[in-house]
Amino acid sequence: MFDGIGELLLIxxxxxxxxxxxxIPDIARFLGKTMAQLKNATNEIKSEIQKGARDNGMDLDSITGGVSEEINKAKAGISQMVNPIENIDLGVQNPIQEVKENIEDMTGPIKRQS
Incomplete structure (x- = not known):
């Protein structure tokens, strides 16, 4: 919401x-009570929706479970694209990791001297 501390300080x-x-303390108290009321109203609406779904024979857990399953699949796909070395067979992955470490060891002192 705020791009920086400067904006918050200005407000x-x-x-x-x-x-x-x-x-200011009265305003803060009022805002705190209002936020609590909004939270309670939101929880009441959520429970009413869940109760109505149960009364109509809908299983919200299976619906949200399907969504969670799809999200997990998407995360796994992204992880495979971002970290391809994790998906390589261990017989190939270990030598690749060793070469990577050797290169880092060799270039470490060079990077520090620059």
Whole structure:
């Protein structure tokens, strides 16, 4: 929401100038109560939806489970694309890892000297 701390500080200064230091605790209390009420209302709506689904014979767990399964498949596919060395047979992967470590060992001192 905020791109930087500067924006947040600017908003805090403006609030302090508009309402004064005596009003800020009351405003914070009001915002806290409002957030709690919104959270409770959201939880009530969620429970009503789940109850209605159960009454109509729908199993929300199987629906959300299918979505979770698809998300896991997508994560696995992305992981294979990003880290292809993990998907290589161990007979090939170990020598590749050794060569990678050897190259890093050889170029380490060169990188530090530059």
């Amino acid at each position: 805090l200064v403006v609030v302090l100038m508009l309402f004064g230091s005596k009003e």
